[in-house]
Amino acid sequence: MTTPDHPSPASQPPVPAGKDRIYRSPLGLAGGVLLLLVVLWLGFDALFKGHGRTPWLALAGLILVVPLILAFTLRPAVFANEERLRVRNPFRVITLPWGEVAGLRSGYTNEVLTKSGTKYQLWAIPVSLRARKKAARRQQRAAADAARGGTPGGRGGGLGPAGPGFGGFSLRGPDTGPTRAETDKVMDDLRDLLEQHGAAESAQGEAGVRWAYEVMAPAVAGAVLLAILLATG
Template identity: 50%
Template sequence: MTSPNPDSPRPSGPHSEPAYAERAYRSPSALAGGVLLLVLGLWMVGDAAVRGTGRTPWVAVAAMLFLAPLVVAYTLRPAVFAGPRRLRVRNPFRTVTLPWGCVEGVRAAYSSEVFAGGRKYQLWAIPVSLRARKAAARKAARAAAEDPQGRTGATADVSDAAARRAPSDQAVDELRELAERHAEDEGAQGEPSVRWAYEIIAPSAVGAVALALLLGVG
């Protein structure tokens, strides 16, 4: 779910902490589903353009213009980027930038959420799967019961324990750790900022208007 970004900023100076690559969080299942839906949509539009008659090709193109940005918004676009100075949350229709100093908490209950500036922002790229959480809990319980070395929770290997947690819980733990580590950094101070994804909203709105006009014409 995470991947490094080699272009992320790195601190410099004699008292700087060790640099690390910006972490990126995405949902592999959402990416795969989005690609599949876009390929299917393009195939249907192509088929309508070749075999359709009258307004059918234009209706298909307008429908694709309306729906494709929405598919991208909910599947390919969501991502969370965690750098040394800020958390950048890219949700379907907006991007929220949160300096670590303003982050008040990160949690994963029925959804993954970050709290900053007195507001709550969902992390679409880190979906919570109750099924995965239950499977991880069963795996942890089984490992504790069948530990061949008879280790207790205090002596068990930390990496093994982390591997037996749901991916969303692991990701939230990492973000919470980064928030606590950089909360007081001079370069991580500021207020939340929000930018709307007009590159998604505009073409979808144009497609919706075109589709309504085509279907409304007798």
């Protein structure tokens, strides 16, 4: 028998999931803001200063282009907590409980694989082959320096096995960069969450996919308006 001072476990509210970790592309955000400013400046200039059909064409172009810029640059994000992974891509939002995730794959793109065999690209976590190669070179240097007993990075401007230079000094500064590309580190974080919570009871459920009609509808409307204006011109 339970009392008000000692409620039964079944009557207690469920423990809420932890706060989401949010992953986004800084370069994508910066590029999107810059591109959006340029498009808005040109569009509004044509809209208010243009003559004849130009303002209508500018309006149709803005209705078409602005949602697409938002969709591909500012919108993509990945949200992860102890219960599920939510992927916000340009035109879809995919919600995957960890129990439905089969794995996370990194190649030329970063992808999440479901147990049903479906794969979804993580637009917010783009792969940088250049950053991956730079990190691999740093890792190789660090391993070589450790093998010959040198300082980390093999470079430090000091005497000893620092490589070619004058009097044992390296001509290069300290190599303190990361030995893993940033997007690869993010994928490692997501894999850790999958490994830790994939079998948890709170992380079970069905995958959900929702189309982003709030992005698609205005873009389609702008395309239709632009097509009509061009066809009747």
